[in-house]
Amino acid sequence: MKPVLVRLEPLTIGTVIVSDVADPRGRLLVKAPVPLDEALKDLLRQHGVREVFIEDRRKGGEESEKVLQSEREMLLRRLAFLGDGHAEKALKTLLIETIEKFYTELTE
Amino acid sequence: MADEDYHEIFENFERKNGFSAVPEVVSDVLFTLDSDRASLGEIAEIIKRDPGLSANIMKYANSGAYLLSKSLSSVDQAIRVIGMKPLKGLCLAIPVFERYGHVAGVRETWLHSRATSMACSILAKAIKFPEPDVAETAGLLHDIGKLVLAVATAKFFQSQIMIADSRDRDADWRQEKRLLGFNHCFIGAWFARKFNLPQILIEGILWHHEFEKSSYGRDLACLTFIGDQMAVAVGKEHPDFVFVEPGIVRALNHLRIDDRLLREVLTECLGRVARMAA
């Protein structure tokens, strides 16, 4: 399975990080593979790490549903400045459809 | 525009050794690239004199910016993949973003800039833009002015990060103009001018949020803006403003990008960004 970059925040404890994580200055923080626990999550947060590599699961399951849900929420937030005019609404729909399709296929 | 104020910001950036972040060899690289008779081999030799820059260029080339069948293991290979034209922008951007990676918002701006560069390059190829290399560089450097703000006006920049997702605010560039008297586009253009980047690139950086104001490089400015907004849409947002701007509708119309094309480009962009190394 290939690794995929996902947001750290919604990941549940126990998810395995599959790629070494460095801080923004490039110093190694943690060696992969390593299962995520609360202390590690805190450490990564403190060093400004927002995203980590996990295995790309195509079988779905609780983890990918959470990732999907979090992506959906973030996406809606990012599109909140697009107004209610016809063109802006149509664009919003296109962006949501395309991005959701991408993540659904990724986590299936 | 308040002249004294932005001079102060530039001075402050220089006081913080902003430009010493650009290694010595970069001026040799820029000089050689400008001389028109440079070869990739020659450039590689100059870059190899600086192990830090060499390592960072290889890291960049291997980080998902290019479609590779296997990872690159030498500076020569990396430079061949990057190509002559984008090198200039890269040699400027990589060291400064690296040097200030610890400053709040800089790492996110770097990720956003890399994603924008990818989006611009995908978009340029899709619409057969005559200079895809210039589009790629414009994407990489479009927000370099934000880096200067993050370093030279750290307090201001942090205050903007704090309200990055507030719905009760203006877009970053409008907010900067209102509160500082100028914005990151203006500072970015100054940076590009200082390093002798081509005029078209300076225009692209200067007008990436107001492409209609550009007389000389309107299409590039517009393309850069769409790339910028696509990067935001796929999750590589600005640290100080997380939203997609409504102006994207006008920009898509200007370059006649229809729904089918937009879906295609966006999907490719999503795939590439998902594979982008942190």
Ligand SMILES: [Fe+2]
């Ligand atoms: Fe910008």
Ligand SMILES: [Fe+2]
């Ligand atoms: Fe941007």
